Amino acid sequence: MQNKKELQKEQILRMSGVNPRKCMRCGKCSGTCPSYDEMEYHPHQFVYMVETGDLEPLMNSDSLYKCLSCFACVDRCPRNVEPAKLIEALRLTVIREKGKNHLKSDDIPALLDDEMPQQAIVSAMRKYSK
Amino acid sequence: MQMNEYKPLIVAFCCNWCSYAGADLAGNNRLSYPADVKIIRVPCSCRVNPMFILRAFQKGADGVIICGCHPGDCHYTSGNYYTRRRMALLFSMLEFLGIERERTRVEWVSAAEGAKFAETMNDFAETVAALGENKRLEDLRCKK
Amino acid sequence: MQRIGVFVCHCGTNIAGTVDVKAVAEALKFEPGVVVSTDYQYMCSQAGQEMIKEAIIENKLTGIVVCSCSPRMHEATFRKTAAAAGLNPYMVEIANIREQCSWVHKDIPTGTEKAIILGKAAIAKVNLNAPLTPGESPVTKRALVIGGGIAGIQTALDIADAGFPVDIVETKPTIGGKMAQLDKTFPTLDCAACILTPKMVDVATNDKIRIFSYSEVSEVNGFVGNFDVTIKRRARYVKEDICTGCGLCTEKCPQKKVPNEFNLNMDNRRAIYIPFAQAVPKVATIDPESCTMLKTGKCGVCSKVCTVGAIDYNAKDEFITEKYGAIVVATGFNPISMDKFDEYAYSQSKDVITSLELERLMNAAGPTGGTLLRPSDGEHPHTIVFVQCVGSRCDSCAEKGKEYCSKICCMYTAKHAMLIRDKYPDTDVYVFYIDVRTPGKNFDEFYRRAVEEYGVHYIKGMVGKVSPEGGKLKVRASDLIDGKQLNIDADLVVLAAAIEPDKSARPLATMLTASMDTNDFFTEAHPKLRPVESPTAGVYLSGTCQGPKDIPETVSQAGAAASMVIALLCKDKLTGNPCVAHSDEMMCNGCSTCEKVCPYGAITYIDKEFRMPDRTTKVRRVAQVNEAVCQGCGACTVACMSGAMDLKGFTNKQIFAEVDAICK
C-alpha cells in the first residue's frame, strides 16, 4: 500500500514537473486564488499534501474541479512551485481511472444554454473527463 | 576482505587550506586509511596540473585523487571552480582513451571533515584495488 | 648540489610508536644531497631546535627536511630555526609523518615504510628549492572610502581617529546615505537623524577627512598599499568653497517642479537644491537636467540672489588623481524596483508605497511634516497592510526578485507597525508575513512588543492581490493559520521591498578586480574568517555592499574594516608571501590566458624588447606578476600552456620530483 502511494506521488510529480519541496509555505497561491472559497483544500495545501504523500483526501475532494486553471498562483508564486500544474496532475490521475469522469457527456445538454460557446464545452471536457 | 599481495599506489593532491587540514584532522582523530595513500601538499587544488596526474600514472601510480575546498569555500575564492572544469574535461578524456574512470577522482574535503577524508581514502583505495594494477597508462613503458 | 640535513622527530611515542624513526633516519641518509640524517625525541623543543641550528652551521647545510608533525603545526617554527642559523627559511621542507602517517597507520613496518617515502619526497623537493625572499612594497598612508552612508562615515571616522588621512567619495550631493532618510531606528526607536547627523558633522570638521561629494571613482590602478585612483568630480555649478549654504537660491529658483529624490519623489524641490537641512557639505547643487539657465541660457535667478557669488554656470566635470594605500567599499543598497510585482498595484495606486517611502511619510522633515497621510488624498489612513518579503526569497526560476532574505524588513516593519499604533491608536495594522526573523539583540522582544503591547495583527500568509477599488485598496490574502482567505479594505499598503546592491557596485568591482557574487554583492576573502576584506588585497568591505545588514551590523563592520585598514596603513612596508607566481618572460606568449583565471588581478602585460641571438631586437607582449598582489594559488600556472608561469615554492619541477619520489 505504502508503495502504491509512493508510486502515485512520483507519477504526479513527474506529470506536473512540480517540485513541492521548493514551497516555502508563504501561502501566496491561496492568497491569490479566485476559487478559494469554493475549495475544501486550498492551493498551498495541495502542495503540502502532495509533498507529505497525503493524496487520498485530495483525490476524493471536489476541490480538484474548482480550480479554474487561471494560473494566477503559478505566476505569483515567488518560489516557482506552480500549484496549478500539480492540481491538474491530480485531477488527471483521478479522471483517467475508469468510470471516474467528473463530467459525463450525457450530462452536457442539460448544462447548455444558447449562448454557451463551444470553447466552454471542450475546455470542461478536457478538464473534467477522459 | 581477502588478503592479497597487491597494494595499489595512490597519490593524493591536497589543497593546503581545506583538504590537507582535513587529512591532519583525520590523523588527530586516529581515523585510519591505507598507507598506500601518499599526500602531496599544494596551495590550492587549482595548482594541480594535468601533467602531474599523468606523470604519477606514468611512474606507477594506480590511482590519483585531488582534494580541495568545497565549491564556494576556496581560500582563493575561485581556484576549485577551475579545478572542477579542468578535471571534468581531463577525466572525460582519459575515459575516452579507455583508461578506467575509477582511477581518477576529485573530492571536496573541508578542514572540518577528517572523517570524510578517511572514508574517501578508504573507499578510493578499495575501488582502485578492485581494478588491479594500472596497466593502461603504464604497460608499454619499455616492458621493464 | 644541495647539502641537506634530515631530522626525524619521535614526538615522544606519537611518531616513534608506529614508526621506526631510527630506521627512517638511516634510510634517508643515502638520498641524493643528504649529508646528515638524525633523529631526536622532540625536534620542536629548545634542544631539538638547537640541534638543527648546530647541524646547519656545522655541515654548511643548504636545505633541511624535518620529518615530524604537520607543517600546519610547526613549519613556521622550523623556518625560524633555519633563519636563526643563517639558512633561508624557505629551504625548509616538512615531511608529515605524524598526522598523515603514525597516527593513521597501525603497524610499525607499514608506518616506517610510508615515513621513508614521505621523507624521500620532501628531500626530492628540497633539492629543487631556491631561497625565497618576500617582496616588499611601500605603503601610501591614506585611505579611500567609496560611499558616504553610515558605513562609509563610520569607517572614515575610525581611520581618521587613528591619525590617517581619509577621503570619502559620494555620488550624491551630500553624505548620509539611506540612514539620513530614515525616521526612527530599531530596536531602540531613537531618531535616525539624531544619531547620524552628529557623525556627519564630525566628518565635516575632521581635518583628516576630505569629502568628495557629487563625485565618483572613474579609474583604479595599482595594488595594495599603492593604489592610484582617479575621481570624477561632477560639476555642481556652485563653488563648494564659497557657498555658505544659506539656501536663498533654493527658495528663489523659479523651477519648482523637480521631483525630490530625497523624499522619494513624493514632493518637489527646485532645480538648485540642498537635499536636506543637515546636508554635509551644506552647499547647493544645480541639477543640470532641470535648470532653465543651463538648458536655455535664460534665467540666472540663483546667480543674482547669491550674495557670495558662488554660482558658476560654466563649471565642468573635474578629474583628480590621488594615491591611496587602502580602499574601503561602502556603496550600500537600494530597494528593488516594484515593476515586476504589480499584483500589489504599486504602479496603479499612490497609496501602495514601499517601506522607505513610509519612512519619509513619517519623518518630520518629510513631505507631510511627519503626519502619516495617504499620498492620494492626504487623509489619515485607518487600515494599513504591510506585505513582507516583496521580492526577497524568490526562486531564481521565478525570474523576478532576489533569492536571498533582505534581513532588515522584519524588524523595520515591526518598528513601523509599532510607531503607527503608538501615534494613531485608532489605526488597524496588519502585517502579512512568511516568517518573522528576529535574530539580534533585543530584536525578538521588540517584535513581541509590537504584537503584545501595540496590538499589531501579525498574520501568517501572503497577500495575493491588491485591487484599488472605490478609494480603498482591496487586499486579498491568505491566513494560513486560520485557513481563510481574507479580504481587507485597506487605506494604505506598505511593501517591504527587497534590497539590492547599488548599481554603481558592479562597474566599481571591475575597476577594483574585486569579486562579486551573482547578486552583485561583494565577496569577502573568507566568509567566516575574513569577512570584511575583499579577496583583492587592500580592498575592504563595509556595510550592505557585502550583504544585507541593519545599522548596528553595518557600524560594526565599518569599524572592523577600519581596523583592517589601520593595521595596513601602520606598516611602512608590506612583506608579501614569497610563494607567488613568476612568469619566465623568455617563454611567455603574452596570450592573456593566465590573467583570466587570476582572482586578484595580479597579472598585467607589458611589451618588452628582447635581444635576439642574431643581435636584432624583437618586441613581445609578456606577462608580469605583481608579487604584492599575487596570493600564490597557482591557477595561472595550469592555465599557462608553455609553462612560462610557475609558482615559487611549489614549482612544476618540485611537484614532479615529489610525484616521482612517491611513485618510485
Added chain:
Amino acid sequence: MQEITRDVLVNKASELMSAGTVDRVLGWMRGEFDYDITPAVFSTEEELKNNFVWNDFCGANFSKYLIRETQKSENKVLVFLKPCDTYSFNQLLTEHRFDREKVYAVGIPCNGMVDMTEIKKANEAIKAIEESGDSIVVKTLYDGDVTLDRADVLLERCKNCKSKKHVAYDELIGDDGEIIESARFDEVAKLEKMTADERYAFWQNELSRCIRCNACRDICPACTCEKCVFDNPNSGVENKAPADSFEEKMFHIIRAFHVAGRCTDCGECSRVCPQGIPLHLLNRKFISDINEFYGEYQAGSEVGNRAPIVNYTTEDLEPGEAVGRGGIDA
C-alpha cells in the same frame, strides 16, 4: 574545383601590392608535385604571377604564419583566408599573438580541399592531377586516367566542414557562406559508444604509430608557444623524443589539453600527420565535452571570447559526473 580562380587571387594580390597596401603576400606555391603545395611569402608581382597556386590542394592555414611574418616588417602583409582559417585568425588575435594592424586579410570561399592520402590509396605512380568540376582526374603511369568523385576524396575536415562563413576579413572575394550543422562529432560519438577496452585498443593502435615528428604541433595554429613545454628543460616534462609509449600518450593528451577551448577544429593536425593518426578526434572530444558540459562554444568565432576552460560557474558539474556524460555509458 574551387569556384574562385587562381587569376582572381593573383590579380587581387597584385592590385594590393601595387597600391602599396601590402608589400608581401602569404600564399600557396607548388612544391615537388602538383598536389604537393607549400606555403610561401611572395614579395613581387613577378613571383606571384609565376608561382602562386590556388587549387584543391591548398589546405594550409596561414593564420599561424602571421605571428612571425608580422614581426618582420612594419608594412602590411596580405593573407588569404579560407573560412575555417578565419577562426584560427580570430583565436590568435584573442591571444594577442600578432598585430591586426599589420595584416590585410582577404577572405576567400572554399569548396573543400582534397586529401592526397585518399587519392594515393587507390592510385599508384601518379603523374599529374587535373581538377574538373566535381571530379578529379588522376593521370597515372600504368592505369591511364582515373576519374574520382571529388566528394569522396575530400579531407576529413572538409567532408565535415563546420563553416563556410568567414568570421574575420578586411575584404571578401565572392559571397560569404553560412555556419554548417556538420556531422563532425559523429566519429567521437562512435568511439564513445565502444567499450573501454575497444577504445583503449583503438588508441593504442593509433598512438603507437606516432613517431614524434612534431608535425601536428608545428602546424597547429593553437600551438604557438614561444617554447613548447615539451622542449623546455625547466618544465620538468622536457621530452624531445619519447622514451616509451606512455610519453606519446602524455604528449598527445597534454597537447590536446593545452589547446582545449582554443582549438578551432581546423583539422591541420590530422592533415599533416605522416602516420595518419586521427589526432583531431582528441580535440573534438574536448570540444564536444565543452559544448555538452558548459554550453556551445566555438573558439575563434569572435575576438576576445573567454574560453570555458578559463571560466566557471558555481553550478558546474562535478568531475565525477563528467565521466560517463560525454556520451560514454557506465
Added chain:
Amino acid sequence: MKVNYFPGCTLRTKAKDLDFYARECAKILGIELVELPDWQCCGGVFVTSSDEIASKLSCARALVASRDDNRALVSVCSACHNVIKQTNHAIKNDAKFADAVNRYLAQDEEHSDPYFGETEVLHYLELLRDKVGFDKIREAVKNPLTGKKIAAYYGCLLLRPGKVMAFDDVENPQIMEDFIRALGAEPVIYPARNECCGGYIALEDAASAKKKSDTVSHSAANHGADMIVTACPLCKYNLTKNESPLPVVYFTELLALALGVKENDDAE
C-alpha cells in the same frame, strides 16, 4: 504581409463577429490572413501534464504547417492562442515531449520534417502591435472612438503563464490599453482586468462563475468605463451571462468600428 490564420471552433459558431471583423480589418491593414486548410479544434485548454500528448497534436499540426509555409501562426481567440503558444513552448523546451509529438506526427499519412518549435506564434493583438504597429493603426482610423472610456479585459489566457505567453507584463499589461488609445478612445485601468471570469467552471458551478464575472464587470464599471473589450468568447459569455453592467464587445469589433468597417449600430 502573409500570415497563417487559425480561427478556432467558437469563432465559427458563437463568436462569428470576433472572426469576421478580424478578417475584414486585416484586409484594410494590408495583412493577408491565410486560413489553415485543415485546422482542428485546439482543445480549449492546454493540459499542463507532460504525459498528455494526443490532445496537443492538433496544435502541433497547425504549427508544423506554418513552419512549412514559413509564416507566423496567428489566432484571435485567447484560448486558441494560449493552447497553441503553450504547445509550441513545450515542444521547444521539452525534448522528450517534442520527441513524442514528432513520433505521432510521423505516422500521419502526409508528414513533414520533425518539428522543434520554429514557428512564430502570435495573437492578433501582437500582430497589430509588433508587425503592423499601433501608429499605423492610428493613421488608419476613420471614426476615432473619441470620448469612449473602455476597459480592456485581458482575463487569464492571453497573459498566463507569463513566462510562456510572453505577451505583456502579467500584472500590468499595456497592449490593449495602447490599442484602445490608437483607436482614439480612453483606456480605463482597473485592477480586475487580469483576473479570471470563471471560465469553463460555468458548466460545473454557475454560481462560482458568477462571482468571478461580477468582480470583473463591477470593477470595470466602478472605475468609470463605458464598455468592456475582450478577445475571448468565453469571457464575453460569462460576463454577459452574469449581467455585466457594461456592454462587452470583442476587440475586433472595436477595431472594425474605428476603421469604418462596421457601422456604429449602437445596438448595445
